[in-house]
Amino acid sequence: MFSLAVAAILAAAAPDAPVSTPAPTAATDPDQRIRCKASEETGSLASRRKICMTVAQWRQQARSSQDTAEKMADTAICPSCQGH
Helix, strand or coil: CHHHHHHHHHHHCCCCCCCCCCCHHHHCCHHHCEEEEEEECCCCCCCEEEEEEEHHHHHHHHHHHHHHHHHHHHHHHCHHHCCC
16 A cells, blocks of 8 residues: 555656657667657546656656655655664
8 A cells, every 4th residue: 555655656657748859869879769668647547648758867767756755765664864
């Protein structure tokens, strides 16, 4: 149940900024290749949104989401230990 709540919070906090088109060097740098994923719209059972980012951006977002989830879990385990 806790992981479901964390997933919902992280999904709601996802950035909605448009992604710029990569430079022509994208073909040579694997981190600059564009990957698109479908994301469910919050509050809708049928609506989906396509999100496109570079491989490096997806990796950074995953790292950021993991850090946030770990901080939330640490706070839930020991609220008085916050910041120590």
